Amino acid sequence: MPKVLVSDPIDQVGIDILSQVAQVDVKTDLSPDDLIRIIPDYDALMIRSGTRVTQAVIEAGNQLKIIGRAGVGVDNVDVLAATRKGIVVVNSPEGNTIAAAEHTLAMMMAMSRYIPAANQSVKADKWDRKHFTGVEVYKKTLGIVGLGKIGAHVATVARAMGMKLLAYDPFISHERAEQLGCRIVEMDVLLQQADYITLHIPKTAETTHLINAAAIARMKPTARIINCARGGIIDEAALAQALQEGKIAGAALDVYEQEPLGESPLRSLGKEMVMTPHLGASTEEAQVNVAIDVAEQIRDVLLGLPARSAVNIPGLRPDLLEQLRPYLQLAETLGNLVAQLAGGRVEALTVRLQGELATNQSQPIVVAALKGLLSHALQERVNYVNASLEAKERGIRVIETRDASIKDYTGSLHLSAKGSLGEHSVTGALLGDSEIRITSVDEFPVNVPPNRYMLFTLHRDMPGIIGKIGSLLGSFNVNIASMQVGRKIVRGDAVMVLSIDDPLPDDILAEILKVPGIRDAYTVTL
Numbered sequence: 001m002p003k004v005l006v007s008d009p010i011d012q013v014g015i016d017i018l019s020q021v022a023q024v025d026v027k028t029d030l031s032p033d034d035l036i037r038i039i040p041d042y043d044a045l046m047i048r049s050g051t052r053v054t055q056a057v058i059e060a061g062n063q064l065k066i067i068g069r070a071g072v073g074v075d076n077v078d079v080l081a082a083t084r085k086g087i088v089v090v091n092s093p094e095g096n097t098i099a100a101a102e103h104t105l106a107m108m109m110a111m112s113r114y115i116p117a118a119n120q121s122v123k124a125d126k127w128d129r130k131h132f133t134g135v136e137v138y139k140k141t142l143g144i145v146g147l148g149k150i151g152a153h154v155a156t157v158a159r160a161m162g163m164k165l166l167a168y169d170p171f172i173s174h175e176r177a178e179q180l181g182c183r184i185v186e187m188d189v190l191l192q193q194a195d196y197i198t199l200h201i202p203k204t205a206e207t208t209h210l211i212n213a214a215a216i217a218r219m220k221p222t223a224r225i226i227n228c229a230r231g232g233i234i235d236e237a238a239l240a241q242a243l244q245e246g247k248i249a250g251a252a253l254d255v256y257e258q259e260p261l262g263e264s265p266l267r268s269l270g271k272e273m274v275m276t277p278h279l280g281a282s283t284e285e286a287q288v289n290v291a292i293d294v295a296e297q298i299r300d301v302l303l304g305l306p307a308r309s310a311v312n313i314p315g316l317r318p319d320l321l322e323q324l325r326p327y328l329q330l331a332e333t334l335g336n337l338v339a340q341l342a343g344g345r346v347e348a349l350t351v352r353l354q355g356e357l358a359t360n361q362s363q364p365i366v367v368a369a370l371k372g373l374l375s376h377a378l379q380e381r382v383n384y385v386n387a388s389l390e391a392k393e394r395g396i397r398v399i400e401t402r403d404a405s406i407k408d409y410t411g412s413l414h415l416s417a418k419g420s421l422g423e424h425s426v427t428g429a430l431l432g433d434s435e436i437r438i439t440s441v442d443e444f445p446v447n448v449p450p451n452r453y454m455l456f457t458l459h460r461d462m463p464g465i466i467g468k469i470g471s472l473l474g475s476f477n478v479n480i481a482s483m484q485v486g487r488k489i490v491r492g493d494a495v496m497v498l499s500i501d502d503p504l505p506d507d508i509l510a511e512i513l514k515v516p517g518i519r520d521a522y523t524v525t526l
């Protein structure tokens, strides 16, 4: 039975799903060293934002097939290291959207009416009303940085509260922003015009310290800022100083540069600062949603099925994969074949989707072809997660083309690769729903099923050559399962494709190359 480690608190419903297929160990509060020590035993790791999945953890996780993040942000996972190792990383892109948006709105209201400080004051037996006169959000301008899933829900509710909406998001269309009642503006305009600024972007190199002293200096003295996205998007030292000096009116933070938050000048600020300990996703509903979403994906991957929200296999939707599965197998087989014909050090691979196949999304097919191409060198180390990255790191140029007008088969796939043995090409198609046929080799037409051991020759089309190869193989006790010749013109060049029962030793290949009329010969193991 596979083993799953759950290293952050996850709703029981997720654990129940995982327990159907795996032994589940819940061990929260592990130190980084403890995690590295025990991770080699596990096939899957399920986390929230509390666990840091560093390169060292990933390198130690020799059995790991999947890391499931029960939430959105994967900035606590070294996704590149996971991808390199072929470990799929999944998240729950929508499970906590409403929770995070509602927390943002709650923070905006709490900050505007000083609710946390007033609450504390009443609980301390005081009745202080004049200290807690707040401001209304009605008719104020809200600047939303990042108009994705959470930003959009914040926009919808804020609009209903009578706020005017500005948004900064270079990746969102004006139409989408308009639908949400937002005006798209440059960041500088947003900083200058907004009464409230709320951040809903991922933390990346580009967004780190997006709100720094210079940005704060552009803001109105009455402005208030909310960060329920990621710590580090705001420069905390600059924010603390601006609040101490009254340069802006308030801040509400759910996330911090270091979590848990250590000693910080933010802690000693007054009623203008509202703080929560990363509670954006902490609702009963969101925790059930994300636990189900991610546990189901871990279960599926452990059962050999695709995951629906893999962050490091973009664009591979399970329904699409199911439909394409026979073609993915075809692409892998052809990739493996063309790599061996082209020899080592492939520099470029051209993938052409032909006929009806040309109407399909090419990315999964290209990934499958690359997996096949690299499988000879990398064996089981290459998979759908790391094939593209491995190819990129080896400097393999990938060219995708399509030609719907090629109709010799309903749909076919043509691969050509340039390697140390020159440029070679193969085409393949499906017979019926799933039977693979190699339909051309180096543009010579053939029609053969792939076989574990194969021999390909390029030769002059002349009498006697087939007999010579047959008797040569016979004299070495090599059994031929099938044989086919393809040619373009009579007595021109031709290819011979033989399926054989055993691998062909190199010395026999050398004998074949000596046969008059044989120009080239290649052995292939699929």
Ligand SMILES: NC(=O)C1=CN([C@@H]2O[C@H](COP(=O)(O)OP(=O)(O)OC[C@H]3O[C@@H](n4cnc5c(N)ncnc54)[C@H](O)[C@@H]3O)[C@@H](O)[C@H]2O)C=CC1
Pocket (backbone or CB within 6 Å): 071, 072, 073, 074, 093, 096, 097, 100, 145, 146, 147, 148, 149, 150, 151, 168, 169, 170, 171, 172, 200, 201, 202, 203, 206, 207, 228, 229, 230, 254, 255, 278, 279, 280, 281, 282
């Ligand atoms: N506090 C909490 O507990 C929670 C925090 N989050 C965080 O909230 C953030 C947003 O999450 P979602 O809305 O689900 O993500 P999303 O992917 O739906 O939206 C992010 C938006 O940011 C935009 N964006 C990316 N880079 C940008 C840049 N440099 N400048 C401006 N816009 C940029 C994207 O175009 C996208 O529209 C994430 O950082 C996530 O980790 C999510 C859930 C709970």
Ligand SMILES: O=C(O)C(=O)COP(=O)(O)O
Pocket (backbone or CB within 6 Å): 048, 049, 050, 070, 071, 072, 073, 074, 096, 278, 279, 280, 281, 282
């Ligand atoms: O989903 C996210 O990005 C979050 O920040 C939620 O974090 P959490 O799962 O509550 O540790």
